[in-house]
Each structure stands twice: as C-alpha cells, then as structure tokens.
Amino acid sequence: MTVTNLEGVGYKYVIKDRSNKQVRVYNLNHSIYATINLTVPVGGTIEGIGLVSNKLFNNSSEIEVIYAFSDCSPTCLWTTQVIDENGTIVSTINGCHYYKIVNLDTDGFKLLASIDDPNNPSKAEIYSLPGTIPCESCGTLTGISGKSDNSAYLNSYPNPTNDFTILEYELPKGVNQATLKISNSTGQIIEEFQVDQNFNSLELNTGSWDSGTYFYHLEYGEQRSETKKILVVR
Numbered sequence: 001m002t003v004t005n006l007e008g009v010g011y012k013y014v015i016k017d018r019s020n021k022q023v024r025v026y027n028l029n030h031s032i033y034a035t036i037n038l039t040v041p042v043g044g045t046i047e048g049i050g051l052v053s054n055k056l057f058n059n060s061s062e063i064e065v066i067y068a069f070s071d072c073s074p075t076c077l078w079t080t081q082v083i084d085e086n087g088t089i090v091s092t093i094n095g096c097h098y099y100k101i102v103n104l105d106t107d108g109f110k111l112l113a114s115i116d117d118p119n120n121p122s123k124a125e126i127y128s129l130p131g132t133i134p135c136e137s138c139g140t141l142t143g144i145s146g147k148s149d150n151s152a153y154l155n156s157y158p159n160p161t162n163d164f165t166i167l168e169y170e171l172p173k174g175v176n177q178a179t180l181k182i183s184n185s186t187g188q189i190i191e192e193f194q195v196d197q198n199f200n201s202l203e204l205n206t207g208s209w210d211s212g213t214y215f216y217h218l219e220y221g222e223q224r225s226e227t228k229k230i231l232v233v234r
Contacts, residue, residue, distance in 0.1 A: 001013055001014065001015050001155075001157050002014045002016070002052075002155070003157075003158075003159050003160065004025075004051075004052045004053065006053070006054045006063065007053075007054055007055045007061075007131075007132075008054075008055075008061060009054070009061075011028060011160050011231075012025045012026060012027065012028070012033055013025070013026040013027075013028070013030070013157070013158070014026075014052045016049040016052075018046045018048075018049060021037060021038045021040060021046055022035060022036065022037055022038065023035075023036040023038065023049060023052060023065050024036075025052065025063060028158070028160070034063050034085050035085075036063060036065050036083065036084075036085050037087065038065065038067055038069075038083060039081070039083060039087065039089065040069045040071075041069075041071045041073075043071065043072070043073050044069045044070065044071040045069060045070050045071075045072075046067060046068070046069045047068045047069055047070050047078070047097075048067065048068050049065065049066075049067045050065070050066040050067060050068075050099070050101075051065075051066055051101060052064075052065050053131075054131075055130075055131040055132075056109065056129055056130075056131040056132065057082045057090050057091055057129060057130070057131065058090055058130060058131070059130055059131065060084065062084040062085050062086060062088075063084060063085040064082055064083065064084045064085075064090055065082065065083055065084075066080065066081070066082045066099070067080070067081060067083070068080045068081070068096065068097065068099075069081070070097075077094070077095065078095060078096060078097035078116065079092060079093065079094055079095070079096065080092075080093045080096035080097075080099055080113065081093070091127075093113050093115070093125070093127075094115075094117075095115040095116055095117040096113045096114065096115055096116075096125075097114060097116050098113075098114040099111055099112060099113045099114070100112045101129070103132075108128065108129065108132075109128075109129040109131065109132055110126050110127065110128060110129060111126070111127040111129055112124060112125075112126055113125045113126075113127065151172055151225070152169065152170065152171055152172050152175075152178070152218045152220070152225035152226075153168070153169065153170035154167070154168070154169055154216065154217070154218065154225060154226070154228045155167075155168040155169075155228070156168065156204075156216070156228065156230055159229075159230055159231060160230075160231040160232070160233045161206055161230065161231070161232060161233070162206070162207075162232060162233055162234060163205070163206060163207040164203060164204060164205050164206055164207065165203075165204050165206055165230055166201050166202070166203055166204070167180065167201060167202045167203075167204055167216065168200060168201045169195060169200060169201070169202070169218060170200055171195075171196075171197055171218070171220065172220070172223075175197075175220045175221070175223075176196055176197050177194065177195070177196045177197075177220065178194075178195055178196075178218045178219060178220035179192060179193070179194060179195075179218065179219045179220070180192070180193045180194075180195050180202065180216065180217075180218055181216065181217060181218075181219060182204070182214055182215070182216045182230075183214065183215045183216075184212070184214055184215075185212055185213055185214070185215075190209075190214070191204070195218075206230070206232050209232045210232070211232055211233055211234045212231075212232060213229055213230070213231055213232075214229065214230045214231075214232065215227050215228070215229055215230075216228055216229075216230065
C-alpha cells in the first residue's frame with residue numbers, strides 16, 4: 001500500500017494489484033474511492049505499476065495510472081501506458097521497458113523513457129508533462145524498479161497519520177541488524193531504534209508529534225538506505 005496526493009482531492013491510499021490487473025484507490029477512512037482496471041493484451045503480463053496521479057499526464061481531473069506490460073506473442077515486447085479511471089488510454093510508449101519522472105524545476109516535469117525495439121537501436125526519449133505531482137514523497141517516481149537483494153525496503157502506513165504509523169522494513173541480504181532513525185524537518189534525530197531480521201515492522205507512536213513532515217531511514221555498517229517521509233496531520 002502507498003499514499004498519493006491527488007490535486008484538488010487530497011491524500012488517498014493506493015493498492016496496486018498486478019495479479020488482478022487493478023489499481024484500487026481508497027479514502028483515508030478505508031472506503032473505496034475508485035477502481036482502475038489496467039488494459040493489457042491477451043496473454044500479456046503487467047511488469048510494474050507506477051505513479052497514481054491526476055492532472056500530470058493531461059489536464060483532466062480523472063485519476064491516471066502509468067504502468068508497463070510485456071507481450072511475448074510471438075516476440076517479447078514491452079509497452080508503457082497511461083490509463084485513466086474511465087479506461088481511456090491517455091498515452092502509449094511502445095518498446096518502453098523503463099521510465100522515470102523527474103522535475104527539471106523551471107522546465108517542469110519530464111518523463112524519461114528507455115526504448116528497446118528489437119528492430120531498431122535502443123534509445124532514450126523525453127516527454128514533457130503538462131502537470132505536476134502535488135506530493136512530498138508518495139512512493140518513488142520510478143517505473144519498473146523493485147527491491148534488489150542489496151537494497152533495503154521501507155514503507156509506512158497509515159501515511160498521512162495523526163496518532164500512529166506502522167514502519168515496514170526489510171534489510172538487505174546479508175545484513176542482520178540496522179538502526180532505524182527518524183528526524184524532523186530540521187534534521188534533528190527524534191527517535192532511534194535497533195532492528196533486525198527477526199521482524200519486518202515497527203509500530204511508531206506519533207501522537208505527541210507536531211503536525212508536519214518527518215523523515216526516516218535505515219543505517220547498517222557504512223551504508224544508508226533511501227530516506228522516506230511521514231506526514232503528521234492534526
């Protein structure tokens with residue numbers, strides 16, 4: 001489960017269900033807000049589901065999802081596609097097996113696509129996006145990128161929260177212990193926990209925290225994981 005901040009709508013929980021080819025969006029009270037069915041060819045396989053947003057890929061307020069699928073009949077080809085909640089295909093990038101959304105500040109948001117066409121040389125394409133992402137850190141902005149054995153996994157829910165959140169973690173292969181550190185917006189460490197491979201989550205009481213954005217990461221040996229955010233609202 002992840003969280004997204006939809007422009008004009010607010011924060012929503014998101015579940016990305018590859019096996020059922022669906023993305024389900026929930027209100028913060030856990031009621032269903034929208035269900036988006038992902039279109040793939042017969043025999044195709046969804047390889048990854050990326051950002052859930054609105055007003056990013058076009059100016060419509062409809063919820064949109066970017067995802068990638070492969071079709072191996074007869075030759076394996078990848079496609080990255082954007083679909084909205086009504087089932088309308090917003091954009092299709094044939095041959096795209098990896099993408100990343102970046103903010104170039106004054107030049108706006110761009111989609112960087114890696115194109116691998118068996119009939120042509122590999123290439124990169126850059127697409128301008130008309131909208132923005134109104135979210136501090138709602139998941140990663142990458143497309144097909146999962147956890148590798150050499151990276152740590154972090155997630156938190158509910159997020160946003162007001163009284164508690166569950167921090168999920170998974171240590172890299174070969175790492176038995178790590179330090180989970182939580183800091184405020186000024187960089188001050190406010191909580192610190194020792195964790196190991198025997199558990200994969202920690203319940204964190206945020207009831208005494210002020211409203212705002214907090215950061216957490218794992219440290220193990222000389223390594224440090226990516227930093228994630230927790231939003232506390234009152």
